[in-house]
Amino acid sequence: MSFLSRRQAERLLAGLMQNDRVDEIHAVLRSTDGTVFRIAENLPDAPHRTSDSSLQITVRVGRRYGSARTNDLSEEGLNALVERAARHASVMPESPRVFPFPGADASAQPAADDSAQMRIPSAEVIRGVIGQSTGADMRISGSIAATRSSISVATSNGLLLHHPSDRIHTRFRVYASNGQSTGFGEHFSSSLDTSRIERTVQTAIDKCAAWRNPVEIDPTRITTVFEPRALADLFAPFIQQFSQRAIEEDGSFLRKLDGSSFVGSKMFKETVTLRSDPAAQGLLSLPFTLDGIPVKPETWIRNGVIEQVAVDRYTADERGIEPVAPPTNLMMDGGEQTLDELIAGTSRGLLVSGFADLRMIDPKNCLLSGSTRDGLFMIEDGTITGAVRNLMIRETPVYMLKELEDAGIPEHTSTTGTYVPMLLPPLRVKDALYGASSGLI
DSSP: OOOHHHHHHHHHHHOOOOOTSEEEEEEEEEEEEEEEEEEEEEEEOEEEEEEEEEEEEEEEEEEEEEEEEOOOHHHHHHHHHHHHHHHHHHHOOOOOOOOOOOOOOHHHTOOOOOOOOOOOOOHHHHHHHHHHHTTTTEEEEEEEEEEEEEEEEEEETEEEEEEEEEEEEEEEEEEEETHHHHHEEEEESSSOOHHHHHHHHHHHHHHHHHOOOOOOOSSSSEEEEOOOHHHHHHHHHHHHHHHHHHHTTOOTTBBBBOOOOTTTTTTTTOOOOEOOTOOOTTTOOOOOOOOOOBBOOEEEEEETEEEEOOOOOHHHHHHSSOOOOOSSSEEOOOOOOHHHHHHHTTEEEEEEEEEEEEEETTTTTTTTEEEEEEEEEETTTEEEEEEEEEEEEOOHHHHHHHSEEBOOOEEEEESSSSSSOOEOOOOEEOOOOOOOOEOOO
């Protein structure tokens, strides 16, 4: 079974919830149906169809909980799934308290229409991509994936949430004919836009052409202009630390030495405001969490002050407060300058286009490490003067937002590889820290 409409998901989950072998059931149903068009070294591959659906459940039997997962959504498969989850529960220790799965929530947003058909790229579009690459004397590899997916969350206590989404994911890397420079372009959209695909490929070509003959520089602290896509990769782990549980478990920079939190405290420049809203124009995202909490508009940082953190159902129940869902998109206020104008205002610094393999090395101050990639350039007297070999960055967004010099016009972007919609400005930050060359091209 492939993509499931709301009606199909409701019918399947309603049957599952009738099972009386367990006391409670919580279910997460996922489905996807798509076509992937791949190009390798300027050669197109045959379109590849992708189709999958899966169901994961957690059941309660008395004071014991167990989970199981299946791809078999037949009646026999669902019965076997519940039996397997119940067996797992039987060997688990008893929970110290029974916390019921959520019930129906009237505040949950209605699902978008999932009846319209999705357009997919044509052979002409693929030929156009290859033509752009060969015309620039470069080699291109990557893919255009057109995917329709849905996710449903239900419980035996009456909860049923469903969210469909369509996604065109364009992702290409180009290489110079001598193999000494590379460029990358990526874009997510909710519908087929041929001109947007062309611009994404051209971005990769332009970066590759500019990043020729890179020079090596010594480890240094230097003013840096971060493009929005680079900022998205830095902000993804940063916003995850806005969590009450992470604070209490000493896994967040928002925890003070005495164990309290910095919520309500001013930590960043007054120009820093960070918000989220799953219904924001152009940034539509999942309007509920997998445990059934509606995702509501929130302001996480207002004028440099920490205003809100996420609170899960269990922590909220212990504190007697309302749960707060973590964000599923992100928006940062910016200024009125373009990226080029930010560069023009930089006497000496670096321009960072993106990162590869960023990882958390110290959650207590959100310290990240990873290599720059897809375009690293030297800025001198307001002008890009040349390419720089990729460097290892060792920095925290906490420092960046404290040492923020200027912000540009926000742009739609996402984290690399996985769609997390964001509206972020390019930033100029004082004295970001870089180590030795990473060796990546």
